[in-house]
Amino acid sequence: MNQDQAQLVLSDRDREALNLRASSGIVRTLVAQAVMLVGSVLISWLVSGGEAAVSALIGAAAYFVPNALFALRLLLGLLGPVKSSPLTFFVGEAFKLGSAILIMGLAAWLGRGWLVWPAMLFGLVCVLKGYVLLLMFRKLP
Numbered sequence: 001m002n003q004d005q006a007q008l009v010l011s012d013r014d015r016e017a018l019n020l021r022a023s024s025g026i027v028r029t030l031v032a033q034a035v036m037l038v039g040s041v042l043i044s045w046l047v048s049g050g051e052a053a054v055s056a057l058i059g060a061a062a063y064f065v066p067n068a069l070f071a072l073r074l075l076l077g078l079l080g081p082v083k084s085s086p087l088t089f090f091v092g093e094a095f096k097l098g099s100a101i102l103i104m105g106l107a108a109w110l111g112r113g114w115l116v117w118p119a120m121l122f123g124l125v126c127v128l129k130g131y132v133l134l135l136m137f138r139k140l141p
Helices: 012-048 050-079 086-110 117-128 131-136
Strands: none
Touching: 012 050, 012 117, 012 131, 050 086, 050 117, 086 117
16 A cells, blocks of 8 residues: 555444445435336326336336345345445346346247337336436435
8 A cells, every 4th residue: 555545444333324325325216216117107008008008017127126136135235244245246237137138038028919119118218217316306326
């Protein structure tokens, strides 16, 4: 370590405050994504009916469910006895992306006759952009 660099030392109280702030940001992001999920389903239903609403739900859930599981793992790492590492983060991201691709592929294969692609993609994009709500209300973590 260079003499010009000072080492940052955090007290237990500082660490606890940082973990609490991070966990509230994770929860806020999940809530914003859930609101966007419901909004995309309602908009799709109002514009194009039931099949579009189900398609939007599938698209939104394809990202929201794996993301919620990953967020739960991160919350356990912040607040629980099991600590997270950078490897945990990268494995979680790979899980989220792989799960979303798998769910959407299954939906495309099983819903060939009724799946409404624009609605499914609309649901997916709405959940992906859930942080826009946080930006609008200045609640970004």
